[in-house]
Amino acid sequence: MEYISTRNKEKVFSFRDVFLKGLAPDGGLFVPKKIPFFTSKELTNYKSFSYNELAIEIILKFCKNEFNKEDIKEIINKSYKDFRVKNVVEIKKIGNLNLLELFHGPTLAFKDIAMQVIGNMYEIILKRNNSKINIVVATSGDTGAAAISAIKDRSNIKIFVLHPENKITEVQRKFMTTVNSNNVFNIAVASNFDDCQNFVKSMFADKKFSTSINMSGVNSINWARIMAQIIYYFYSYFKVSKNGEKINFSVPTGNFGDIYAGYIAKKMGLPIDKLIIATNSNDILKRAIKSGIYKPLKVQHTVSPSMDIQVASNFERLIFDAYSNDSDKVLKLMGNLDKHGEFKLEKNILEKIKDSFFSASITEKETKDIIKETYKNYEVLIDPHTAVAIGAAKKFKLKNKTVVLSTAHSAKFFDVVLSETKIKPELPKNLKTILVKQEKFEKLPNELKKIKSYIFDRSG
Ligand SMILES: *Cc1c(COP(=O)(O)O)cnc(C)c1O
Numbered sequence: 300m301e302y303i304s305t306r307n308k309e310k311v312f313s314f315r316d317v318f319l320k321g322l323a324p325d326g327g328l329f330v331p332k333k334i335p336f337f338t339s340k341e342l343t344n345y346k347s348f349s350y351n352e353l354a355i356e357i358i359l360k361f362c363k364n365e366f367n368k369e370d371i372k373e374i375i376n377k378s379y380k381d382f383r384v385k386n387v388v389e390i391k392k393i394g395n396l397n398l399l400e401l402f403h404g405p406t407l408a409f410k411d412i413a414m415q416v417i418g419n420m421y422e423i424i425l426k427r428n429n430s431k432i433n434i435v436v437a438t439s440g441d442t443g444a445a446a447i448s449a450i451k452d453r454s455n456i457k458i459f460v461l462h463p464e465n466k467i468t469e470v471q472r473k474f475m476t477t478v479n480s481n482n483v484f485n486i487a488v489a490s491n492f493d494d495c496q497n498f499v500k501s502m503f504a505d506k507k508f509s510t511s512i513n514m515s516g517v518n519s520i521n522w523a524r525i526m527a528q529i530i531y532y533f534y535s536y537f538k539v540s541k542n543g544e545k546i547n548f549s550v551p552t553g554n555f556g557d558i559y560a561g562y563i564a565k566k567m568g569l570p571i572d573k574l575i576i577a578t579n580s581n582d583i584l585k586r587a588i589k590s591g592i593y594k595p596l597k598v599q600h601t602v603s604p605s606m607d608i609q610v611a612s613n614f615e616r617l618i619f620d621a622y623s624n625d626s627d628k629v630l631k632l633m634g635n636l637d638k639h640g641e642f643k644l645e646k647n648i649l650e651k652i653k654d655s656f657f658s659a660s661i662t663e664k665e666t667k668d669i670i671k672e673t674y675k676n677y678e679v680l681i682d683p684h685t686a687v688a689i690g691a692a693k694k695f696k697l698k699n700k701t702v703v704l705s706t707a708h709s710a711k712f713f714d715v716v717l718s719e720t721k722i723k724p725e726l727p728k729n730l731k732t733i734l735v736k737q738e739k740f741e742k743l744p745n746e747l748k749k750i751k752s753y754i755f756d757r758s759g
Pocket of ligand 1: 408551606707
């Protein structure tokens, strides 16, 4: 398996390059040169697999040059041994929708599912190469916690997490700041998520800086995250589709990472009909799918903060695919985005995208009402991101079965869930202590220079 950049399809990279660099040197995103395809016969074989067995089969396809099957087996089993349910995820029926609960990992968000795998992959790769790295990552709330949980207490690796000060929930923050580990550094930046993400991008782009600290990234642009997220589309498909019929997925979307994993699953042969892009009022993707114009606006703060994003980085991967791997075209469009703050997709390309994607944006009121109604009708507490995905699914007349990705535990969004349902969502027992533990984080101003020197001075 070889990888290429969305901005240059000629130069090939190994899985290890892709894994450690995160972003391609030309600023593009890494994608597999060729996506593996399963015949329907092969799919039938996988039907009875446990989550871990399925993960081993699928992940191996993407990183055979780096890991053998025993390695992957060890990585997967280690990654999921502490999840609170046996098969990593669980499926619940609410009315005619199937809720795919992805939040049974250590930090109560779907990001744990990929991040734990990444933590264990780092360990093996760094040991084999006898090297050290510093991870720098921006978070809109959940990435940071999942990354810290996966990296804490490991040797040869430090992690620096930038979060927008006061723009994540208290529980989200405490998951990050109460981890008492020497290799973990939390930075509260007086700004929003897009600025934090741009700082990380600039640090990567500054070759002198990024090389000097051997910088690595685990943001949702890291291919390994996408790869690990493909698994639960397969797993839930086998549980929900009874006769091999096509099903839909509704996915709460910020960076277009999770839903892009669903698109890859579809390209791998999984019978998926529509992928529903569910956004909050940060509706850049909905606007792009409707008009073809991709144009970031100002970030709105919502009750689903992990999607308060206007630059949906992974969308570049979809565009690359829609333009049949024409990296020159992608380079041009991204140039337009840099220069003019927007780009436009051609009509035939947009049509192609619409074959696989629907999109809807859900208002704050709708989100809250859905939290309330879901509790009233089914006695299920859902978090606001899941509510956005339910709301989006309900906007369409869907004839196929539909799986809604439930991306976070309700207790992570305590205030809004309590105010809508009058029920206090409870953290799982073993996590309750984070509420009373001492917090540790540094507040820094919205200045790249200060953040860089903070990181440089503490890098390992
Ligand atoms: C990160 C996150 C999302 C959005 O995922 P993307 O991969 O950025 O599209 C949705 N819900 C929750 C709870 C998240 O943490």
